[in-house]
Amino acid sequence: MPRLALTPGEPAGIGPDICLMLAQMTLPAEVVLIASPELLQQRATQLGLPLELNEFDPNQSPQANGQGKLSIVPVPLIKSSIAGQLEAANSQYVLKTLDRAVELCLQGQLDAMVTGPVHKAIISQSGFSFSGHTEYLRDLVGVKDVLMTFYTPAFILGMATTHLPLSTVSNVLTQDRLNSALYLLHEGLDKFFAKKQPCIHVLGLNPHAGEEGTIGTEEVQMITPLIKRWQQKGFNVKGPLSADTAFVEKHRLHVDAILAMYHDQGLAPLKALYFGEIVNVTFGLPFLRTSVDHGTALPLAGTGLAEPESLLHAIQLAANQVGKS
């Protein structure tokens, strides 16, 4: 049975709630929470859910969850947390849970890492510049580049750029970056999803994929020549496709992956189609990391109205892939 680190993310958000909901189910892994026991006990009481926390022991054989039972690596909160109310001081706690999870994965004590939602703004407001787990984990493990991807029931979505102001996307989108994204996409599709010869559609950046250079020049100058290079090497890479039709059924159901140029170009159609079923997967780390497809949903924290579906998919995907990576 695989052992997975699970970080609930922002303590004032729905992360703790959905972890506690999943603790009631039989899961395909030993899920080891990296979190504050005090926070979890408090939220379990608020939600009326049973909870039994047992300190994680790497020397014991993996323990099944269910009926409220969870293993835990305790990380203390900095300040008490109230559901729905952000507290900047607890950003240090959030980062500490990520650091511990990475440490345990790198040491081989845990097989993969699953993350709940964090609140990017409150972490940055606490004085630590933070744009997302993807970038934080890249820097923490010291790899040059990673790729943010999203698993859906139909295809994998890759992101050539991630959490950036839209005004900077065109500058960051160099041929090097795109080449690295295509490389990481091929590598991750092979390693985690056994896709040896994937069919990948690359989106254009501009409306109508630049309309032959009349609505923006990134396609003719950079994206098309790069795609041609990959095609000449024998890869099944097509594009640039106009992003406005790339997600219609007759296209999306016949590809292994789509590479989007920026965050909302890919995620807006993806969430409209599959919200709740999507799993965020980081390619390029030395271990597997999966995550939910939603944010902290602060107004739902502590109400029992948060849906744990995406977290369940993230755990199932990680448990299935461990051993293949």
Ligand SMILES: NC(=O)C1=CN([C@@H]2O[C@H](COP(=O)(O)OP(=O)(O)OC[C@H]3O[C@@H](n4cnc5c(N)ncnc54)[C@H](O)[C@@H]3O)[C@@H](O)[C@H]2O)C=CC1
């Ligand atoms: N994986 C992560 O760490 C992510 C973090 N975020 C962060 O979350 C914060 C809030 O972002 P928003 O744009 O408001 O997105 P959000 O996903 O928190 O909320 C968007 C809408 O979806 C609903 N929703 C989200 N998750 C739900 C769930 N599990 N069950 C039922 N309803 C759910 C919310 O109530 C809201 O109506 C931001 O700081 C953002 O950066 C956003 C996406 C992913």
Ligand SMILES: NCC(=O)COP(=O)(O)O
């Ligand atoms: N929109 C995706 C998102 O915000 C999650 O990003 P990350 O925290 O997994 O890097």
